[in-house]
Amino acid sequence: MEGSVNTLQQRLPLFLAQDEALRKVFFRGQDVALHMAACLLFSRTDKTDLPLEEAADRIRRTPLCFDEAAAELLPLLTVTLATAQDWDRMLYRMQTAFRVLGEVFIPSARLVLPAAALAESSVPTEEFDDYAKRIFTIFEEVHRAHPILTGYEDLGVFTLYALYETDDMDVIAHAEAYAERLDDDYFFRNSVQALGHALAFHGNVEEACTRTKQLDEAAKSVKINLRKGSLPTVLAPFVLLDIPPSTFIKRFIETDAYLSKTDAFSALILSAKERQLFTAMAIAADALHAITPETEQQYAFMAAMYSVTGFHAADSTGHVPV
Numbered sequence: 357m358e359g360s361v362n363t364l365q366q367r368l369p370l371f372l373a374q375d376e377a378l379r380k381v382f383f384r385g386q387d388v389a390l391h392m393a394a395c396l397l398f399s400r401t402d403k404t405d406l407p408l409e410e411a412a413d414r415i416r417r418t419p420l421c422f423d424e425a426a427a428e429l430l431p432l433l434t435v436t437l438a439t440a441q442d443w444d445r446m447l448y449r450m451q452t453a454f455r456v457l458g459e460v461f462i463p464s465a466r467l468v469l470p471a472a473a474l475a476e477s478s479v480p481t482e483e484f485d486d487y488a489k490r491i492f493t494i495f496e497e498v499h500r501a502h503p504i505l506t507g508y509e510d511l512g513v514f515t516l517y518a519l520y521e522t523d524d525m526d527v528i529a530h531a532e533a534y535a536e537r538l539d540d541d542y543f544f545r546n547s548v549q550a551l552g553h554a555l556a557f558h559g560n561v562e563e564a565c566t567r568t569k570q571l572d573e574a575a576k577s578v579k580i581n582l583r584k585g586s587l588p589t590v591l592a593p594f595v596l597l598d599i600p601p602s603t604f605i606k607r608f609i610e611t612d613a614y615l616s617k618t619d620a621f622s623a624l625i626l627s628a629k630e631r632q633l634f635t636a637m638a639i640a641a642d643a644l645h646a647i648t649p650e651t652e653q654q655y656a657f658m659a660a661m662y663s664v665t666g667f668h669a670a671d672s673t674g675h676v677p678v
Contacts, residue, residue, distance in 0.1 A: 364607055364642040368614055371638055373404040381408045382431050391634040392665040393431035399641035399657070400439055411438040414447060420454055426465035429472075432665055436472050449475035453484050460488040461495075461511075469512030469662050477519050490518045497528045512662025513553040516655050520557070530556040537565045547588035550663040554592035557656040567595045574601035580608060582636075584629050586664045593640035593657045604639065611635045637661065 375394040382390055397406075412434040415421055421430055433450070440446035453474035457467045470491060474484055494514045517527045534552035551568070558564040568591055575582045582588060594604050612635040616628075644657050 364611060364639060365614070367398075367642055367645075368611065368638070370402060370404065371398045371641075372618060374398055377404055377406070377408055378431055378435075381412050381434070388630060388633075389428050389431045389665055391630070391637065392661050393435040395634070395637040395641045396432065396658075396661060397435045397439065398638065399644050406438040408434055408438050411435075411443070414443070415450075418447065418451055420450055420468055420471065423465050426468050429465070429468050429665060433468060433472055436476060446475055449481055452481050453488075456484045456488045457491070459485075460492045466511055469665070470515035473512055473515040473519065473658070473662065479519065487515075487518050491515050494518060494528060498531065510550075510553060510663060512665070513550070513659045516659045516662070517553075517556070520655055527556050530559070530561065533561045534565065537561055538568065547583075547586055550586070550589040550660070551591060553663055554589065554656045554659040555595060557592075557659070558596055564595050567598070571595070571601050571604060574605050575608070578605055578609065580605065580632075585633060587629075587633055587636060589660050589664045590633065590636040590640060592660045593644060596656050597643055599643065607639045608632075608635055611638060633664070 371394065374397050375391065378390050378394055378397070412430060415430060415433050415437060420433060421427055437443060437446055437450070450471050453471040454467055457470055457474075461467060470488075474487060479487055491511065491514050494517050495511065498510070498514070520527070531552045534555045535548050538548045538551065555564050555568075571591055571594060572582050582591065612632055615631055615635060615638075640657055640660075644654055647654055
């Protein structure tokens with residue numbers, strides 16, 4: 357994994373080219389969703405000439421994009437479609453998943469996140485209804501434990517739980533254990549919840565929480581604040597991959613310095629806080645580039661991204677309780 361992390365500096369120009377391709381299709385006001393989509397794209401392909409504009413146009417003409425909140429997530433959905441081998445099939449799966457989720461949950465734009473996750477999975481479309489019900493069961497259990505913190509923006513993560521096919525109660529217990537273990541004003545509470553969701557793929561609570569705090573302490577020693585905004589959420593891949601704190605910090609400093617000097621990441625377009633979020637995601641995407649999608653780490657990385665993206669696309673209250 358060390359070697360993979362060390363290739364990031366060479367891959368950054370490609371990453372920026374992919375991000376620029378997304379920017380030509382979408383508004384500047386969707387920066388966070390754009391960068392999450394770029395990270396997903398970066399971890400899956402080396403191409404920069406994907407037909408993103410055509411993919412975006414096809415999604416815009418479907419029920420998947422029916423309000424501003426859904427439009428916020430359009431970049432992520434576009435990357436999902438543009439990287440698919442069969443566009444018609446993927447779009448059909450997205451629409452089918454969205455419809456069955458709407459029959460189980462209160463219809464909401466937030467359902468586009470679990471719809472995308474289901475569409476990308478290997479689950480047959482005729483089983484989407486069963487998975488929608490399972491996602492709702494997980495949602496209700498976690499919602500009962502944290503009624504204030506848990507809302508529709510978490511559904512992308514809960515979908516990955518369902519797809520991972522771990523016992524529901526085990527997943528819920530792990531997620532709650534992580535949130536409780538870290539919830540000591542150590543991070544912002546919403547970020548603790550999201551981090552707990554992603555870390556639930558790791559079986560040892562104490563070990564993972566210790567690694568999390570080691571990463572944070574290493575960052576503080578060089579004046580990097582990983583508690584800003586949604587940055588805690590993306591610590592999950594580094595914890596699960598057991599990347600040494602010193603390696604992570606070195607990559608973070610070098611990558612953030614590189615991005616801060618590029619036009620696309622100037623202060624006029626992306627704040628330092630969001631640029632650092634993008635930096636962390638870029639490092640994780642590169643580290644996971646060679647890992648097969650079936651691994652726990654890949655699921656956790658996607659869980660972190662879906663959670664961060666969903667959090668930024670949530671309404672003004674941040675939550676839409678059932």
